[in-house]
Every structure is written in structure tokens, then in C-alpha cells.
Amino acid sequence: MRQYFTLFIIGLILAFSSCRTDFDTVASTGDLKFSKDTVYLDTVFKNIGSSTYQLKVYNRSKNDISIPIIQLKNGLNSKYRMTVDGMSGTNGKIFKDVTLLAKDSLYIFIETTADITDANPTDFLYTDEIQFDSGANLQKVALVTLIQDAVFLYPNQNPDGTKEKIKIDGKEVDGFYLNENDAVNGNELLFTKQKPYVIYGYAGVPENKTVTFEAGARVHFHANSGLYVAKNASLQINGTVSTSEKLENEVIFEGDRLESLYSDIPGQWNSVILENGNSNHSINHLTLKNAVTGLEIRNTTNTIPIKNSQFYNFVEHGILTKNARINAENLVINYAGIASLSCLYGGNYNFTHCTFNNNWQNSSHFAVNLSNSLTGATPETNPLTQATFNNCIIYGSGTNEFNLSKNTNTAFVYQLNNCLLKFSSSSTNPDYQFKTDTQHYNNIILNENPKFYNVNQNKFNIDKSSSAFAKGNQAFIIPKDILGITRTSPPDLGAYQSQDFPK
Template structure:
């Protein structure tokens, strides 16, 4: 016992030599040269709609020093008051004081922006600010920049009750559902941009007319912005550019929607593109789509409240509806490019290039059935399909499916088209097995490159694909001229003697 007290004194002295026994103020460096480091010198929000909150952007603040630092103040300079907000240690704030960052550690700050209306009514505007840090008397800053755009806002349950034209001078942003009432026509000017929030949709009980009087005289560029009307989600970050299912789509009501025309339009990132929902098989609504692109479509387990059924997504989705499709491109549709439960589908000069690199897809791109949607349907669910001068291709071996096709075989006509199919590769029908290797059709080989597009997931790496035809494409000069469709998707004149198959007339070498 007489040695215990001296040993305890020695042990206590040794403990005091460890870093943990230093006075707390000695743990922090007070050196004015001890600067912070940041994951970016600018936090950028690219194209934010006025009065709409942005996503949160992350800013990491690093202490590269061996010892801890005390950040005496973090604050917004508030050059544009009310625009930016911070989330620091779980608290939403515009400023924080005496924050400790241990040596070789970091702090995460989340930054959000909400832009108010700007005097530059129809033009993009810039709203900037600075996030300031004061450490040991040393002030550092990170720039905050948001590019804003005023817009017309629609929803959450907006009814268009009189004939209306949406102008192109500002973007249109849809929140919730916009309803075009029965007996009312909504017209959309060329070049208009429509952005839809998550779950938003357009429901047409009356009539939708897009680009109805637009007749370009020259060939259009693939990136044309003056003519094409574009529908997409309202998430404008690069990550969401090709992400499907960001909004619902455009639905045409069974009871009263008539004479709908969609021209020079791109519909992307939706759960469905164009939907006719007529489950009781009453009088058929009709949609004519010309020079239209439907891309990045997926809506697994869509549910329709009126019937309770669930369906997958599709570029064109018909429940006893009639579609007239000319010069249309379908691509990256995760379930179907075209799905028809009864109805009429007249397909001319269309390209189905349904490569789906984002999905594992097992369903044929073009699928049709005569099965009724609702058990209480009284009328027969007749299917009529006509495909001419078109390309039906994609990433699986069978891109055509006619369920119970032998029952409506006289109503199915396919001519002058390239088809990727093994199921229907015969020259004639044999029993219940249909055959379409006739009428100048080409049944493509297993080779996924067969149509020879200029670039596709089967031929190139990346996601910027071009579904115009390569110079050696077997679709070149294989069509039959249709005088009612003298120009292609981009308004290029078709050859009168030997036009190309699909939506695009071949690009000259």
C-alpha cells in the first residue's frame, strides 16, 4: 500500500501529458493562416423557375489542419434577401456561430434557393449571393449563383373553361392536374416549353391542338427550339435529363375528347406519353400525332382511380381509342412504345428504336390485345393495326406482340416495314401463328445493329443517340411514297420514287 500513492501520482502525471488532457483552448489553432477548404468555389443552380424551390445542393467545408478550428461565423451576405437558405447541423438558418470542425474533418452545408419574380419578365435572370466564413479573423467566401426564369404556373387543379392559347414567351409549369374542359380547345404555340412537377398531368376532356397551323418551309435541326413544343419534367439538373417517370403524361378523356392534334412535339420523361382511357369501350376519342418524339417513358404500376386497374407505362397507351401516328419516333420506353387494349392504330413512317439501356425490358415494344379492360364492357374490344413504311426495332428479339391475334388477323396489315421478330417471322399464317415476312417487309436478323441507325446503344457508347439512318441502312430507299406525308419528322422532303423507311429520310453522305 505504501507504493500505491506514488504510483497513482506518476500515472496521473503521465495522463496529463496526453492530448486529451490539454486545456480545451489549446486544441484549436488560432493561426490566422489556418484556412478552410471547400468542395466547390461556386454553388450553381442552373435554370430555376421563379417562386419554385430548388433541390438542396451540398457544400462540404474541410478543415485540412491537424488541429481543430472554430468557425466564429457562417452567414449569407444576403445580397438578394430571401433567396437562399442553409441547413447546418440539421437547422435551417441564414447564419451560425462558433462551429467547431475537428482536425482533418469536415462540415456539410445544404443550400437551397427560391427565386422571386424578376423584372426581366420573359428572359433568364441571374440571382447571386455569397456564403461567408470567418475563422480566426480570416474571411473566406463561396459564391451562390442561380439562373432564374419566370414562368406561367398551372394547377394544382386548374380547369381551362374557355378556348385558350398558351403562348411561348415564357415556360409553362404544371403542378397537379390541368384539365381542358369538355367543349373547350387548348392551343399551344410553336416553341412552347411545358414543365411538369412530379405526378402532374394534363387531362383533355375537350380538344388539344399543338402546332396545328405550323408548316415549316425548310428542314429543321434535331435541336430545333423555335418549332417543336416540348413537354418534360421540371427537374432541370443534368442527372434528370433522361430519367423517365418524372410526371404522368397527357390523357384524353373517353366521354368528350375529340379532334386532338399533336404536331412537332417532344414528350419525354413521363409515365406515359399520349393516353386514351376508354375502359367501357364507348365512342372512341381520336388523337393524331405527327412529327412527334416520345422518349424516356416508364410508368410501372400506373393506377387509374376510376377503375382501380394497374398498368405499365407506354409512349402511346390506348384503351379503346384511335391513334393516327405519322413521322413519330419512340425510344427508351421502359415497358412499351405502344400498348393497345382495343382501338385503331394507324402507323405511317414511324421509327420504333426502343433500346432501353436503363431498363431490363421483356415486353414487346408494340403490343396489342382484344381483351376487355373492364369486365362490365358491353361492346367487343376490336383491334385494328396498320403499319406502313416503318421500323419496329429494339433491344429484345420480339418487338411485336398480338395477343389473340388470330381472332382479329384481317384487321392487321403490315407493309414495307422492318420488323424485329422471331414469333412472326413466317411468310404466311400457320394456324394461330401469324406471319409477316411478306408485303415487302424485312424481318431483321438477330444482329441488333441491323437497321443501322447513325448511333444507338447497340452501336455506340453514351446516351446521345441519333436514330436517323446510316448510309448503309437496309431501310434506305425501301419505302413507298405516300403523297399525304411528303416530308419526314424534321420536315425534310422524302424521295418520291424510293423514300426511306421510318421517321427520318436518310441523311445525305
């Protein structure tokens, strides 16, 4: 009986199959629909591959169709490449007899790697188009990419095929020392705004030399790259106030992926390291973002002024110091896996009108972490001779955004004056008695929301509804805020003078 039933089912399937005609394809009639009529591939540097972009192609008809050809207009000479439903075609440029079923769709993924010489010399756009079919049935989707010229700095290749190396912490890493008399780039110790710079590996500043970044300079670091300022060398960042959101006069350090997808992703490059020594560093109007650790400062003898600067999106720390000396004004740091500001192994610090926030999504991060020791097999201590915070905001998504790691065998001197502080858990620890310990805490606003404009977009402006409004001490006022706006009296806390938010 089962055998008869099985034969019946098979016969039924064959009968239905013999009635269907849609297993046969018909020629495309030029009625394809597309998810977009132009695919804009975000800005790329010359000869650096883009991200992959998607186009969806729809067959709205009741018939299975065959598209005779899908190709790039520039054919095999095109700087674009595609895959069509997983097929690579001829060099990713030409695809023949592509079947698209009724009421179905296919995916096309597009990438490009182009040189500045391939682009239109007037607007630096490189364009092509995807053509579907030909003649009367021709349909097109435009492709547009902005190619940006740049100065590329990278390790040389040695005669044995290995890359040039420099030593950091006793280890050899891919890197090179900037040369003030380079045969190709000229003075590599002077970064101007004429072209952006792309750095591969660690760019080292030789001992007793100074690297200078002029206002408007743009520096892009490739993966696993960074800037290493050697012992007794100096870093001079000379940004100035900008008049628009383009930050035209800011010095900007970030990764080398220009696509909007990468605009706020931590860990795209490594760090800026300032090695120990007697150096005359100065940092003004720097935006540094998307690194592992933004700025690491080690055993500096001279005090480093850091003014009007922003540090965002880090796997570990925004600023990490070890026995450093800093005088910071109008500094903003946000979003770090360990701490936005972490001052270890003592040092001497003064922070005025600064905003330290941390919205990293775990419970063990801090906005500010202070310590007079280094952990390890043999813990080391060093005096924290001063850590003063005046008119600052210390906030974030965690329960407690302020942490003290004190070794009682050496000095640990700190004081917070007129600060808004996030510390939600009750504590009997004498180090966290914010209302009664006047030696360390004066006029603390505890656990009130500063109402930042948009934390997710790293916009830490406040308005008059903020708990930080007009709560500063006039004695500590910095006359202008991070945007160059004159502060009122009494001043607001943090790096920004309050303004009305746009509606």
C-alpha cells in the same frame, strides 16, 4: 494480473493524450479549400424550391481550426438556405464557431426558393455568396440561380378548405377546367410561347372546347398532374420545325423540375388523356417526356394525325390507345415500362416512317403491342380493323419487341411493310412468321441493329452503316423527316433521314 494490465493500458492512453495538442483548435487563417468556387443551382421556377446542391470545404492544415462564422452575404434576408455538417444554424443562414479538424472536410448543402422579383431584372439571375470568416481571412463561394417566370395554373381552394376537383373515370381528382375568360390569365385555352406554364393537378378542357398550343409553347406538370381533354373537346398542338437543338418551335410537355438531374426520369407527372367522342385533335411537333403514360387516347371517332413528334421515358406507356384512330408520320417513342406503343381494344391505325424503340431494363416490355381486347373480370373485345406499319423501325433491348394479343372472336387486321423488326426467339406461332406470311409481313429486316446514334440520349438518327439505310418502299415515303430534312429515294426506315454523325 488482468487488473494490472488494464491499469497499464489506461495509463498509456492518458500519457499519450497529455502529449497531444490537436484537441485544441486554432483560429482559421483563411486557407480553406473548396470543391468549387461557384455553386450553380439549376434553373427554377419562381417560388418552387430547388434541388439540394453540395459544397465541400477542406482543412488541409495539421491543426484543428475554428471558423468564427459561416454565413450568407445577404444574411437572414437571403433566399438561399444551408445546412453545415448537419447543423441548421440561425434559420439556415448564419453559423458561428464551426470546428473543422485537421486534414478533414465538412459538407454544406444549399437550397433556394426565390421569386422572379428577387432576380436581376436584366438576366433573371439571383445571386448571393457563402462567406467564411471575415476581414483579412474572408473567403467566399458564389451562389448563382436562374429564376424563370411562368404562368401557374392550379385548382382553386373551396370555402371549406378543400381543393377544386374534376372527375376522371368516375373519380374525383385535384383539378380544374381551363377558362377562356379567366380574370387573371385571360384565355387559358391558348398556350403561347411568351412564358412557360406550370400546371398543378389536372387541367381540364371543357366539353366542346378546343385547347391550342402554339409553336414554342412549354408546359411543365407538377407531380400527379396532367391534361384531361373531355368528351368532344379538342387538342391542337401546332409546333413547327426547329432550326437548332433548343427545339425553339417545338411544343414541349415535361415535369416542373428543371434541374439536369431530372431531365430523363420517368414518372414525374401523370398523363395527357383524350376522352372519347367526336373530336378534331391534331398533334404536330410535340415532345412529351417523363410521365407515367405519355398520351392516352380513348374511343375516338375521328382519325387523329400525329406528326413529327417524340415521346420519351415512361413508367407505363408512351402512347396507350383504346379503340382509337391514328394516322402517324415521323413519330418516335422510346423507353416505357410496359410498351412504347400499346394499341388495345381494337381501333384503326396507320404508322409511316415511325421509330418505336424500348430500352426499359426488364424482359417483359415491348416496343409495339397490339390487342383487340381489354383484360378484366369480364374481358371485352373490339375489332382491330387496321394496324399498318410502313417503313418503320420496331426495336429495343428485349428479345421480342413486337407483340400481338389476339382474340379470335373479333377482327384483328394488321400488316407490316418494309420494317426493321426485333424478334429474336424462334416461334411456331403462325402470327409471327415474318418471312413466309405475306398477308401480314412484306420485306421485313429481322434482328439487324439499326445503329441509332445514341439511344440513352434518345437520339434515333441513323447513318449509312445502319441496316435501315435505304430499305424503305418509295410508295410509302413521307417527303420530309422529323427534322424537316428531305428524304432520298429509296427512303431510309424510321423517322430520320440518314446523316453523317458528328465526330
